[in-house]
Amino acid sequence: MNIAVFCHGAVLQPALEALYSQGLLAGVAVPDGDGDVNLPLEAAIKQAGVPFLRVSRSDVAGQLRPWLQEIAPDTVLTMGFPCKIPADLLALPKLGFFNLHGGQLPHYRGPDPVFWQIKSLEQYGAITVHRMTAEMDAGGVAHVERVMLGADDTYALHMQRLGGVLPRVVIEFVQQLAIRGDALPLQEQDTTAVRYLPRPTDADRTINWDWSGAEIDALVRACNPMYGGALTLLKGMPVRLLELSPAPPCGESRTAPGTIISASADDGIRVACGRGESLFLELIYSNDGFFTGRRLARIFALQSGDLMT
Numbered sequence: 001m002n003i004a005v006f007c008h009g010a011v012l013q014p015a016l017e018a019l020y021s022q023g024l025l026a027g028v029a030v031p032d033g034d035g036d037v038n039l040p041l042e043a044a045i046k047q048a049g050v051p052f053l054r055v056s057r058s059d060v061a062g063q064l065r066p067w068l069q070e071i072a073p074d075t076v077l078t079m080g081f082p083c084k085i086p087a088d089l090l091a092l093p094k095l096g097f098f099n100l101h102g103g104q105l106p107h108y109r110g111p112d113p114v115f116w117q118i119k120s121l122e123q124y125g126a127i128t129v130h131r132m133t134a135e136m137d138a139g140g141v142a143h144v145e146r147v148m149l150g151a152d153d154t155y156a157l158h159m160q161r162l163g164g165v166l167p168r169v170v171i172e173f174v175q176q177l178a179i180r181g182d183a184l185p186l187q188e189q190d191t192t193a194v195r196y197l198p199r200p201t202d203a204d205r206t207i208n209w210d211w212s213g214a215e216i217d218a219l220v221r222a223c224n225p226m227y228g229g230a231l232t233l234l235k236g237m238p239v240r241l242l243e244l245s246p247a248p249p250c251g252e253s254r255t256a257p258g259t260i261i262s263a264s265a266d267d268g269i270r271v272a273c274g275r276g277e278s279l280f281l282e283l284i285y286s287n288d289g290f291f292t293g294r295r296l297a298r299i300f301a302l303q304s305g306d307l308m309t
Helices: 010-021 039-047 057-071 113-119 155-183 213-222 293-299
Strands: 003-007 025-031 052-055 075-079 097-101 124-131 141-148 230-234 237-247 260-264 268-272 278-286 289-292
Touching: 003 010, 010 025, 010 039, 010 155, 025 039, 025 057, 039 052, 052 057, 075 155, 097 155, 113 124, 113 155, 113 213, 124 155, 141 155, 213 230, 213 237, 213 278, 260 293, 268 293, 278 293, 289 293
Parallel strands: 003 025, 003 075, 025 052, 075 097
Antiparallel strands: 097 124, 124 141, 230 237, 237 278, 260 268, 268 278, 278 289
16 A cells, blocks of 8 residues: 655654555655744655655645656545645545544544643543545544543643654554555544634633633643743733643632732742632743743732733
8 A cells, every 4th residue: 555645743753654664655745834844854754765745835736636646645644734635636546535633523623623622621632533525624534542631731742642642543544444445434523513623813822810720721731832822911011821830729818810919039920810719820931031930020020919911
């Protein structure tokens, strides 16, 4: 079996190595114009002598059609590939296209399921293998591999978890596809449970201090490091929070959420949030640099009663 892979990001390299070691890798395509993200991948693929293509987002069909016709794969796997595949290309390989989606389907359709699953305090993420159709993330499901979402998982840590199990998932799926071909059983998605979640906007990545400590911490982890931290204002100054830790509850003080309860070079910055809880701000980014809560409290002379909004 010959397999082409459309992918994006170095975390996928072990999965490609697994396919290559089995003599299955017919070619690799990555999106163009994304800086140096795919350079290590490109170097490894070219060194292995595997056909490689950089795809311009402005001419996806024009570049992919002749390339696929030349390398003639039996199937195409996509993994984190950000370009929409034109519907007429999906039928070129005799076994079609399959996407390895980094989230649970149909609950987390869309381009960034990892962010939304962490933000939603899910206990598990997933790799969902599904047939690609003209509708985004809508095809029948061939396999679901649940992957734990740890209580301390940031965006990048969960991506590493996904990358760690991906080689096994890919090889096991390919083996089943080789055996069953067009008869591979697919489970249709429950259309009543579909949620399409777009790439998060600034509003989605902004902290609401009325939320519980767990909800705020989940948003911060979902934004670290992919989005540079969760957004908030400190005395009117935009900052991004990258790490928090639990602090003693506010008790009967009824401190308004977002109020700085204490700020010192010894204890750091403690902020009230919803449900009578409070949090320590451990790592903050502003236009002036990265700071621990203790250092920021000293440099900016923060005081109790100052506001995060």
